[in-house]
Amino acid sequence: MWEPEKALADVATGQAPDHSAAYAALLAKGSVARYSKGEGQGTWGIFSHAEIEKAALDTKSLSNVTVPPGTPRILPLMADPPEHGAYRRLVNPFFAPSKISAAEEVMRPIAAEMIDALIGQGDADFASYAYHFSTQTLCRFLRVTADWRIYNDWSSEMERLTGSGTATPGSSLPMDHFLKVVPYIQDLIDDRRANPGDDVVSGFIAGEIDGQKLDDQAVTGLIIALILAGRSTTASGIGNFVRRLATDRKLQDFLRANPDRIKDAVEESLRIESPQQEMPRMAVQDIEVGGETIKAGDSVFLNYGSANLDPTRWENPDVFDIDRKSKLHFAFGRGIHQCFGAPLGRMQMRVTAEELLRRTTAFELAGDVERHVWPRLSVEKMPLRFTAA
Structure with missing residues (x-):
């Protein structure tokens, strides 16, 4: 048995030279490890691409219902089959290509206006753009009636309190803060019941699961899932990508001259610096992983960031290569829990870069960059100096 606590702690506190070096050390030791040797409930990390791919598809042994009974669940994230499938069938149509194309027409002018304002300053913090753009455009996507800053501030505090915006296995959400946003969402639901449209919230209200309309609590949960998952992941993806462009002038110039390759660069950025570095599961039955027995009731973390840098899957995994033939990374998960908002997030990253x-x-960078590295890899402060076209 080997212990990864030191390597992971170095990642989490920023003491590791970089997260990829820490993952390389972990992968050299094995594909799975217990985080501590204590008795009772165990906590495990799975690190290799092959084992994470199997675990992500194993919904019989590993559950996504990771919060204690009575704690509000963020659906469909914290649901298992068959309940999960019913919610995904309701949600997925709103992220179809036609919906994303329509959303792009609304979001591109917002990006242009916000970026023009930053360029006009000469030097400006691009991290604030990443969070404000992702929140503002997500609220437009939902046709939110309240000021988008309310949701931005609420989401930011949720991430600070939990480290990621959601609960880890066996832990509860910070309920006092969690409930602060509910009145605003209830106002949104009431407005949409009175003034239905073709937007996501109206679709949730009109939709059915097992022949039953969703009550306000269920609709609220779906909206919260979209806000929590959509804001931070997208902002992190934008920040990571723009930081790379700011520090790699050759790549920046190439993409400026070849904008058709920005899509490929987005995918490589998501692989090499995945916004969500891990996701939790709970073992509901004993399972063998990489020669170790994970017991029912144990907590399990799928380390997507590690899988995306596994040298057995990726040649020269630390090299940013937009010509990679395979784009099948874990940045948005895999299997039934693959992020339903992935098409929206990819579009927001692409539009920002374009x-x-x-x-x-x-x-270029105009000062020191502040980063959050675990469990979300993001840019929290990034002063840039712009030369206007």
């Missing part, structure tokens, strides 16, 4: 590159001839 508008930023189009409006500049160059941009």
Whole structure:
């Protein structure tokens, strides 16, 4: 048995030279490890691409219902089959290609206006753009009636309190803060019942699961899932990608001259710096993983960031290569719990890069970058200096 606590602690506190070096050390030891040797309930990490792929597809042994009974669940994230499938069938149509194309027409002008304002300052913090753009455009996507800043501030505090915005296995959500947003969402639901449209919230209200309309609590849970998952992951993806462009002038110039390759660069950025580095599961029956026995009741973390840097799956995994033939990374998960908002997040990253590159001839770091590295890999402060086109 080997213990990964030190390596993971170094990642979490920023003491590791970089997260990829820590993952390389973990992968060299094995594909799975128990985080501590204590008696009773165990906590495990799975690190290799092959074992995570199997675990992500194993919904019989590993549950996504990771909060204690009585704690509000964020659906469909914290649901198992068959309940999960019913919710996904309700949600998925709102993220179809036609819906994303329509959303892009609304979001691109917002990106352009916000980026123009930053360029006009000469030097500006791009991390604030990433969070404000992702929140503002998500609220437009939901046709939110309240000020988008309310949701931005609420989400930010949820992430601070939990480390990721959701609960880890066996833990409860910070209920006092969690409930603060509910009155605003109830106002949104009431407005949409009175003024239905073709938006996501109206669709949730009109939709059915097992022949039954969703009550307000269920609709609220779906909206919260979209806000929590959509804001931070997208903002992190944007920040990570723009930081790389700001520090790699050759890549920046290439994409400015070849905007059709921005999509490929987005995928490689998501692979090499996955916004969500791990996701929790709860073992509901004993399971063998990498020669170790994970017991029923044990907590399990699927380390997607590690899988995306596994040298047995990726040649030169630390190299940013937009010509990789395979784009099948774990940034948005795998299997039934693959992020339903992935098409929206990819589009928001692409649109940001397109508008930023189009409006500049160059941009570079103008100061120190502050990063959050665990369990979410993100940029929290990033001063950039822009040269306008």
